[in-house]
Amino acid sequence: xxxxxxDIKISGSGKISGGEYDAISVSGSAKISGSIGCSEMKVSGxxxxxxxxxxxxxxxVSGxxxxxxxxxAENSLHVSGSFVCEGNLKAGKIAAxxxxxxxKNISASSVEISGGIKVGxxxxxxxxxxxxxxxxxxxxxxxxxxxxxxxxxxxxxEIESIGGGTITVKRRGEGKWGIFxxxxxxxxxxxxxxxxxxxxxxxxxxxASVVRGKNVAICENCRIGRVEYSEGYTVSEGSQxxxxxxx
Numbered sequence: 001x002x003x004x005x006x007d008i009k010i011s012g013s014g015k016i017s018g019g020e021y022d023a024i025s026v027s028g029s030a031k032i033s034g035s036i037g038c039s040e041m042k043v044s045g046x047x048x049x050x051x052x053x054x055x056x057x058x059x060x061v062s063g064x065x066x067x068x069x070x071x072x073a074e075n076s077l078h079v080s081g082s083f084v085c086e087g088n089l090k091a092g093k094i095a096a097x098x099x100x101x102x103x104k105n106i107s108a109s110s111v112e113i114s115g116g117i118k119v120g121x122x123x124x125x126x127x128x129x130x131x132x133x134x135x136x137x138x139x140x141x142x143x144x145x146x147x148x149x150x151x152x153x154x155x156x157x158e159i160e161s162i163g164g165g166t167i168t169v170k171r172r173g174e175g176k177w178g179i180f181x182x183x184x185x186x187x188x189x190x191x192x193x194x195x196x197x198x199x200x201x202x203x204x205x206x207x208a209s210v211v212r213g214k215n216v217a218i219c220e221n222c223r224i225g226r227v228e229y230s231e232g233y234t235v236s237e238g239s240q241x242x243x244x245x246x247x
Contacts, residue, residue: 018051035069052087059091070104077108088121105138116155131172133157134190140164145198148172149190149205161194167201167213171220189221 007023008016010030018034024041035051043061052069053059059073062080070087071077077089079096088104097114105121111128122138131148133155143165149157149172169190192208201213207223215232218224222239228247235241 111142134159136160147190157190159190159192162192162196162198164198165200167196167198167203169203169206171204 006021007025008021009025010016010028012028013030014028015031015033018032018036021036021038024036024038026043026045026047028045030043030045030047032047032049032051035053036049037054038056040057041053041055041059043065044063046064047061048066048068050068053067053071053073055071055073055075057073057075058078059071059076060078061083064082065079066084068086071085071089071091073091075091076093076095077083077091079098079100081098083096083099084101086103089102089106089108091108093110094106094108095112096117099116100113101118103120106119106123106125108125109127111123111125111130113129113134114131116133117130118135120137123136123140123142125142127144128140128142129146133150134147134157136159139161140159141163145162145164145167147157147169149169190206192206194208195210195212196203196206196208197212199214201211201215202217202219203211203222203224204219205221209225210228211218211224211226212228214230216227216229216234218227218233218235218239218241220236220238222236222241224240225242227233227235227241227244229244230247233244233246235244
């Protein structure tokens with residue numbers, strides 16, 4: 001049976017060894033050598049963990065945090081700032097603003113990201129909301145997928161493939177016309193390398209090879225190779241669809 005150690009509080013600069021702890025609080029700069037288990041973890045400043053993190057409660061990061069291994073937060077992960085995980089991330093709920101990088105997979109019931117997200121593998125959950133820009137190397141799969149593209153006309157997003165029940169991609173902000181009504185050639189675009197598959201699909205500013213669904217709405221500024229639908233299909237003027245087939 002593992003022995004749970006006392007609370008750890010680091011103020012300023014400090015270094016601790018891996019092990020089992022109760023609550024971990026970092027205010028300043030900390031380095032943790034090895035994997036850790038804890039009841040909760042709060043980081044205000046910067047923290048590096050040379051191993052895995054297993055938290056029985058909440059992980060809260062305000063500032064920057066880098067994990068060399070995988071992270072499990074049984075309750076939730078809250079990030080305001082920068083968060084990097086070299087392994088897998090598993091949590092009950094994930095809420096982040098700023099920048100989050102996960103080199104492998106994300107698994108959570110709810111994922112809400114505002115800012116930028118980069119994932120080397122898959123994202124799976126019941127509800128996924130992405131606002132800003134995304135770079136996802138695998139499958140984004142959730143019952144409800146909502147993506148609001150960066151409306152500044154600077155950043156673009158890329159996802160390998162998307163699957164789910166309800167899938168919505170829309171533009172946030174001023175979009176392609178810019179704040180002064182001047183045409184912006186760099187208006188935001190989501191590029192899906194593979195397919196988008198779901199029940200109800202509504203796409204804006206999206207390019208994809210194949211879109212499959214019951215009801216499919218291709219809205220403004222889309223470039224789709226093939227649409228396969230079983231119930232309803234609409235396409236807005238200005239979007240390009242190679243072929244649409246009712247199946």
